[in-house]
Amino acid sequence: DKGGWSSFMAKEINEQPEAIANTIRGRIVDGHVEIPELTELGAERLQNIDRIIIIACGTASYAGMVGSYAIEQWARVPVEVQLSHEFRYRDPVLSDRTMVISVSQSGETMDTLMAVKYAIEQGVTTVSVCNTQSATIPRESDAAVYTHAGPEVAVASTKAFIAQITALYLIGLHLGRARGVLSAEAEAAAVEQLEALPEKMVEAVATHEQIAELAHWMADTRSVLFLGRHVGYPAALEGALKLKEIAYIHAEGFAAGELKHGPIALIDHGQPVFVLVPSPRTSPLMHSKVVSNIQEIRARGARVIAIVEKGDTAVLPFADEVVRIPLTDALFDPILQVVPLQWFALELSTAKGLDVDQPRNLAKSVTVE
Numbered sequence: 441d442k443g444g445w446s447s448f449m450a451k452e453i454n455e456q457p458e459a460i461a462n463t464i465r466g467r468i469v470d471g472h473v474e475i476p477e478l479t480e481l482g483a484e485r486l487q488n489i490d491r492i493i494i495i496a497c498g499t500a501s502y503a504g505m506v507g508s509y510a511i512e513q514w515a516r517v518p519v520e521v522q523l524s525h526e527f528r529y530r531d532p533v534l535s536d537r538t539m540v541i542s543v544s545q546s547g548e549t550m551d552t553l554m555a556v557k558y559a560i561e562q563g564v565t566t567v568s569v570c571n572t573q574s575a576t577i578p579r580e581s582d583a584a585v586y587t588h589a590g591p592e593v594a595v596a597s598t599k600a601f602i603a604q605i606t607a608l609y610l611i612g613l614h615l616g617r618a619r620g621v622l623s624a625e626a627e628a629a630a631v632e633q634l635e636a637l638p639e640k641m642v643e644a645v646a647t648h649e650q651i652a653e654l655a656h657w658m659a660d661t662r663s664v665l666f667l668g669r670h671v672g673y674p675a676a677l678e679g680a681l682k683l684k685e686i687a688y689i690h691a692e693g694f695a696a697g698e699l700k701h702g703p704i705a706l707i708d709h710g711q712p713v714f715v716l717v718p719s720p721r722t723s724p725l726m727h728s729k730v731v732s733n734i735q736e737i738r739a740r741g742a743r744v745i746a747i748v749e750k751g752d753t754a755v756l757p758f759a760d761e762v763v764r765i766p767l768t769d770a771l772f773d774p775i776l777q778v779v780p781l782q783w784f785a786l787e788l789s790t791a792k793g794l795d796v797d798q799p800r801n802l803a804k805s806v807t808v809e
């Protein structure tokens with residue numbers, strides 16, 4: 441049941457405030473993040489972890505990339521992200537001090553399941569971030585951290601993606617505390633941000649109208665680029681993937697700093713570029729770098745659509761369109777910034793008369809390798 445929405449994807453984008461709230465629910469106790477499933481792994485095991493590898497495919501891998509920054513920051517463990525189907529074949533260096541965190545909405549993606557099985561054979565600790573109760577991957581893993589975002593029907597993942605990032609942030613905070621490396625101030629600040637997210641997400645979802653109008657005059661667009669820095673980089677990759685998946689438009693996401701090392705050659709007159717601008721209050725250095733990137737592409741004719749924090753006026757002179765999202769800490773930016781990108785893909789897909797929920801050649805859950 442689409443609940444009155446034109447598509448499941450539209451419904452699921454609208455359910456994102458609730459999805460975040462459901463992922464957090466019961467996991468913040470007295471100002472501390474506490475995930476019982478991780479506690480059950482034993483204090484010593486968590487303290488001994490010296491490396492984390494996140495494995496996932498598609499959108500889930502971008503959630504993993506976003507999460508990797510937060511886990512490193514809070515738990516002080518090196519984190520890398522690998523695509524599930526690449527993981528096994530590189531003969532990864534693993535030990536009993538390695539933790540493999542798989543991220544999968546369905547919990548049935550064969551590539552990810554096979555990677556988890558390989559990790560289990562190698563004796564590493566496996567944690568599953570999953571949205572589907574009792575799916576195969578969480579059942580096989582040492583610990584299952586469910587996202588509780590509710591069933592996701594549209595092939596293109598939206599609320600599950602947001603819930604996956606939220607779950608990974610909770611894991612980062614739990615590990616930081618369990619390992620004794622998370623300061624009380626950092627924990628309090630992060631918990632405050634997390635608890636405020638559902639309400640801010642309501643505002644991010646409300647960018648729909650502005651994006652629908654934007655998409656209307658961009659219906660003939662044949663290529664779109666997305667730029668982001670730090671956690672904004674995986675969010676840019678996700679914005680590009682969404683557009684490919686459901687609007688069949690060629691799109692690429694780049695790390696903003698990489699622009700001058702190649703992609704800037706693509707910028708031609710009228711080329712649309714979405715730029716995810718970091719918060720100027722909480723990351724002034726990154727913010728100024730991204731504003732310079734905007735100036736560089738604008739000077740070469742790019743049509744700039746800037747996703748900025750409310751009150752950020754620095755980009756106004758250089759952007760053709762400014763989309764405003766609520767204030768948050770830089771680490772939390774992508775959770776909100778990705779929402780207008782989801783709407784953009786949905787609106788372009790609709791404008792082209794396509795089936796938003798059932799894109800050609802794709803399946804919700806790919807159970808073959």
Ligand code: BG6
Pocket residue numbers: 497498499500543544545546547548549552595596597802803804805806
């Ligand atoms: C792909 C889907 O095949 O699988 C993507 O089309 C999804 O939308 C990816 O992100 C991973 O799926 P899951 O269930 O493992 O998160």
